[in-house]
Amino acid sequence: MKGIDLMALAALARRLFGTPSDRQVKRFQPKVAQINALEPQFEQLSDDELRAKTAEFREQLAAGRSINDLIVPAFATVREASKRVLGMRHFDVQLIGGMVLNERAIAEMRTGEGKTLVATLAVYLNALEGKGVHVVTVNDYLARRDAAWMGRIYSFLGMSTGIIVHGLTDAERKAAYEADITYGTNNEFGFDYLRDNMKYSRAQMVQRGHAYAIVDEVDSILIDEARTPLIISGPSEDRSELYVRIDGLMSIIEEGDFEVDEKHRAATFTDQGIEKLEERLATEGLLKSASLYDVENVALVHHLNSALRAHKLFRKDKDYIVRNDEVVIIDEFSGRMMPGRRYSEGLHQALEAKEHVKIQAENQTLASITFQNYFRLYKKLAGMTGTAATEAEEFGDIYGLEVVTIPTNLPIQRKDDEDAIFRTAEEKFDAIADLIKHCQERGQPVLVGTTSIEKSEMLAELLRKKNVGQMNVLNARHHEQEAYIVADAGLPGAITIATNMAGRGTDIQLGGNLEMRIERETEGLEGEAREAKIAEIKRTIAEAKEKALAAGGLMVIGTERHESRRIDNQLRGRSGRQGDPGHSAFFLSLQDDLMRIFPVDSMDSMLSKLGLQQGESITHPWVTKAIERAQGKVEARNFDIRKNILKYDDVMNDQRKVIFEQRLELMDAEDVGETVTEMRHGVVDAIVSRSIPPRSYPEQWDVELMATEAKSLLNLDIPAAEWAAEEGIDAEIVTQRLVEAADAKAAEKREKYSADIMRQVEKSIVLQSIDGLWREHLATLDHLSKVVGWRGIAQRDPLNEYKQEAFELFQNLLGTLRERVTQQLSHVELQIRPEPQPAPDLSGLQQTHIDPTTGENDAVGDDASIPTGPLKPIDPKLLVGVSRNAPCPCGSGKKFKHCHGAF
Template identity: 80%
Template sequence: MVIAALKRIFGSANDRHVKRFQGRVDAINALEPELSKLTDEQLRARTAEFRQQLANGTKLDDLLVPAFATVREASKRALGMRHFDVQLIGGMVLNERSIAEMRTGEGKTLVATLPVYLNALTGNGVHVVTVNDYLAKRDAEWMGQVYKFLGLTFGIIIHDLSDEQRKAAYAADVTYGTNNEFGFDYLRDNMKYSRAQMVQRGHAFAIVDEVDSILIDEARTPLIISGPSEDRSDLYTKVDAIIPIIGEGDFDLDEKQRAVTFTDQGIEKLEERLAAEGLLKSESLYDLENVALVHHLNSALRAHKMFQRDKDYIVRNDEVVIIDEFTGRMMPGRRYSEGLHQALEAKEHVKIQPENQTLASITFQNYFRLYKKLAGMTGTAATEAAEFADIYGLDVVTIPTNVPVQRKDDDDAIYRTAAEKFDAIADIIIDCQKRGQPVLVGTTSIEKSEMLAELLRQKKVGEMKVLNARYHEQEAHIVADAGVPGAITIATNMAGRGTDIKLGGNLEMRVAEQAAGLEGAERDAKIAEISAKIEADKQKALAAGGLMVIGTERHESRRIDNQLRGRSGRQGDPGHSKFFLSLQDDLMRIFPVESMDSMLSKLGLEQGEAITHPWVTKAIERAQGRVEARNFDIRKNILKYDDVMNDQRKVIFEQRLDLMDSEDVSDTITEMRHDVVDDIIAKAIPERSYPEQWNTEQLEAAVKTYLNIEVPVKAWAEEDDIDVEMVRERITKAADDAFAAKEERTLKSLADSGMANPTVMRQVEKSILLQSIDGLWREHLVTLDHLSKVVGWRGLAQRDPLNEYKQEAFELFQAMLANLRELVTTQLSHVEIQTRAPEPAPAPDLSQLEETHIDPFTGENDAEGELLTRPRTAAAAAGAAGLAPIDPKLLVGVSRNAPCPCGSGKKFKHCHGAY
């Protein structure tokens, strides 16, 4: 009570935080009359002025007021959109490395132009990160008009671009793209062998749109670049055929932990069946020989007992496609690891793709922490403020709405059964449709969205649209029309859809669909007609109460529920939201609210009756808060393990960059060779030992293996004054001399063949070094992945698994570096660079060569089938091709792609026109 009273008097911490920006907002507003008088060229010239000021030492923050004022004026002229004062505040929050929480419809896309422009003035590049290719392309082309007006360049990173296109996009002042593309480009860059091949140019500043979706939801799984390994599809099929024998009591399922394991009873069944199938290599399933088989069985069990079709994945075009749990979107190209995806493919009897070997990986947490300056924006971040602060060092600031929110949020209605709940939802949808009120229904899975749609069809409800992963392509159009009076839209998880629901309809979408191809007065008339229709429909929707949002159940995260609610009541429009729950919902079943069932029983609710009370709603939200805290702990724990790998990743990637930048790596190679000498001596000659205790045979063999030289260590050991330092010096000198001799031989060979190139050995050294690093790093990633999955068992021995993982990962890293030294030294010691004088090139066989020229209008190859030796006159062409003579007058004016006048049926260019 006291805290609430103090908040009313002094305002919350967030209110005070927002209030301190007001002075700058006033200063920006004061510049508006002055800037409005400038010509377009004068306004554009301010960009060069700002850049010059930065070059002269002015701080970036000192330019915030004039830069923001410039962007606002440019937006008015290029887009016809003027930033509201609250949008200016949002831009300042983003510039301060924070997250701006702005409600749906408050114009986050426009807000981003302010800090993007300001930070792009430095010339280091700004990345704007979105959740899908559609939004990246839409936002870049839309807001790009402002950047172009002000003299900045912008690029777009989407799927299926070449490296040259990507490099050009990253070289622009502003680059829009998806989180996946930015992350994968970073990984791919660190697999390249020269700086010139890399596409990214650094990580200066990034603004992440739908920041909660990307940095929390999507951050649960790492980005992985992998390559195919051994094909085991036959084994997956055989194991999948065995799993149906597993019944109740044969496995334990923990839905909270998302884990499933075989019981002793189940293992006995499996061993008996596997032995009969000839798959068991020894008596016990858990003998060492059956490790791979256990892995396959566990993957198949998870596929059958934990993953549901049309909820966790769908089958499309003979492929298993993952569905994102939070957004309900398909994620084509993304695959489960550890053989789980192959197990799902076997379960669904589609083509089993081979397992992949990890070549490079990174989590979103560690990728986005590469940026020197990071900010984000979303409609729902406050509930995850602790995670943003802890993991990314980002504060969350809630920006007030431009117009007060008019939406009415009802308390949850809780029913005993799911059937009663869905009947109640159907009734309210029918009522809304009769009154002309648009309805948006949020479900948690494809299965439930289609089940509700079928129920509505049975009740003779009119037209409805279902938005889920099956209809992903029509997403923007379905959402855009969800505000039409009487419209019914059923959607799986509205997280980050990126398209506003405007009452009456979306003008831009309608114009793009209905006015396409029209020009001039005809187009203007059509746009006026569409605008009038939308305005009339908007008034009908407003009169009916605005958009009605219905939640069919609560999500584990309050944030996802708030995203659904936030679709209604944009820009001060009226709206309504209500969630319907039942005790059979996943959240209520897996994470039960204490005494809820007994409470409903005591109330004696009859069939179809619900309980609705603020206390109940708060109790459910508290349960969601506990689940969120638990999920945060899980993500945080995973990140602690990944941080260990990340430290090693940074070392490897930085080392690769240093090597790529170096023209000469001979000093590194020499140092490695000397370290190898030290290592092999340490293994063969114990400390403080006498020569007769030395393992001379081992040392001689190791020198031959690693250094490709022969040294008489056994004879040396018989010398009177010999010691280990003398042995080290002799072996080191012999290795260096052998390497120098090899380099001299190579250079002489090149000179003799007329190919003198003094840098050839440096190039070979660099290439072998980079390839060796990459190969060992891949193996190291696999080893660390396996270690992270088993190290948890150390807790049973009262040892901290994380500390154990850190220690062993460090030891494995040291071992990897030792292996690198040995591998590089061995390869360079054994490699022989062969040179041959180039043989005179034979005269080309012109009859086998073809010319290619694509007709820009037809897309056909103009020279298809023609030879370089073809005759150059019409008569010669006809004779050479065995064509009948034809009157040359008939050939005049014939199009190259028209049928030949001779009646052969061929195109003119392939017949008498082939000259």
């Protein structure tokens, strides 16, 4: 009873005071009125006078006014430019959306409300500062389309537009980033950031900072794709033959030899399976010792686990397809192919062996970042989507973004049915097919959402058997025709079956999409012939729209519920755009993945009480609410997984910032000689501390180690035994002699090759050494994150353990860097070439963006040595942005470069 009272009170409060979004929208209304009041005045301006507003606004910013002071005149300028250039006038609710985007928030706007046009308001306003605005889209097609379409407004107002898509050269990328406004995909922006931090000079870098970004389909990019880090990797050794041999062993694996946990996407061998494998592996000479789990067989276990997952967890035409002799991943949210992306930890190679296609070499991680940490680089971030409210907590916790729901321009007339639930999938699909046939007969367009290619093609085959007419199947196999298929989905009687409708970018308009029809049907026509064709297309679309409206508008059918309510809402939201009538219905069965993997408590008994019979369906609010609760639990679990992954990645991110900032400082320095000298002296101190124990007598010194290390690290031949025999000798004198000898050797080399050349060599070796050690450090942290969880058994907090060990590893990295740079500079002999140092060749590297639940890339371990003395522990966040000559934040009283910033 209390629960009912609380719900009733909450509903009453919302009616009285409105939701937080209602209050935000109300706050923007006075500015909307001011923009509308300026419209008659701006309509009187000539094109040149309207264009001159851009320079006027920039002068006002230079004089001390803020961006927020210019909202009203800037929005009025963009609205007027849009009317003249595109023939599109921003609605009042679109003006509100633009203001939300300017306030570090997410504008939730329903499908068909014109989000692409809304973005132009905040983009133009923030581009006035001249720091560059990034508009992030989900694919190259939308980046090109939106840049060309909305770029006409920016060009009219005197601003430049750039596009970042796959396949551009560094020069083209740099030019695109130099533009006032840059459109591109989330992957390309992230990979450019990683590649920039692998370059050897500022001039080679393409990005110019992270001032302001608007993320389109923000829920897809910042939540769904944020589970997958961006990884740049390079090839390691080829193990193709081993993958094939391991794949052959899967034929002997039977029920009882393994266990599968679909909920956590895990598969493991049972003791019975292990015994069977050990026997076969020993026969084939692959087992290096008696037990599969001996340390010598670690790599073999890894390959066997990958093969098991490939066979028992990953399904062809659902998780991946085989195309052109390649295994291509299918995104579980968008249903699109992802060429270029590869699963790691040998999983992709195991899938290639399973499908008998060419096996490509495994990769080693060279650089990595999560989308959470990339997008948090922006000083100001905003987003827009049709579905964000269900994830408002995550947007607030992770990104500090508030979700504001923008009202629709016209009232929604779509009718949403309660879920219809059947006992079996066969009964469900029969009912769906009958409904589709009925809709087509009365001329109602139908959009059907499925969860996999397999199910979309199965439904299409069922419809053909029932003699249903022409239909379009939209899935990863037909990705190239995607925009045209979606554009025709609103024609009377059209049937469109789609694997997913998230972020499709093309609006479903009843009667057809005018812009797409004009683009397709007027190619090659000019003048009066083109105008006549456009008039004919408009007439045809108007007639078709009337027929579709008379039939009830777009019918949306969901063939099952997704784990996330957002995906379901995205599908449902395709119907009822701009006040059109529409209808939506979801059909479920007890055999659906959601119901099977995440069972709804007491669903069977609930259905029995409601009297569900064979071949019948139950439609009841109880059922719908129960399923929504199940989805809520799944979403909460996924949020916890993402939050936990982020906690671990934040540790690495703090170190990444320190390394990347140090690289920038070194690249910007004219001469890194002082840094190199500090490193050399640090190596001398380390040699002395390792070979001369504290408060020891000369006869206790390890003179052999001292001589060996002096030769190895400093390229010096020293009479260590003779020094130890001298009267009154001590560690301080030895240190001084080594420093003098090492400095003399460096000066000799500088004299031999010239100071200018040695400056270039020193900078190059320092940067290359940092990059090499950072790669090894990434691999070590990756391995550490996978095993540290076991420490929870010993009542120790895994995250704290990870933080502590990661910090120690980072200190080791700095110690190893000192030795590696000193050693290389001591031994290097140059062949003098007049050409400047070329940019590093990154063309052979592979970019991947994989789900962490499928594992990370194989890489070598860390061989860092222990530094000479322990540093005071400090939160790595405090090290970010510290100048090398500033006092160290740890409070030691030393300069940063002599303490935690020392190499």
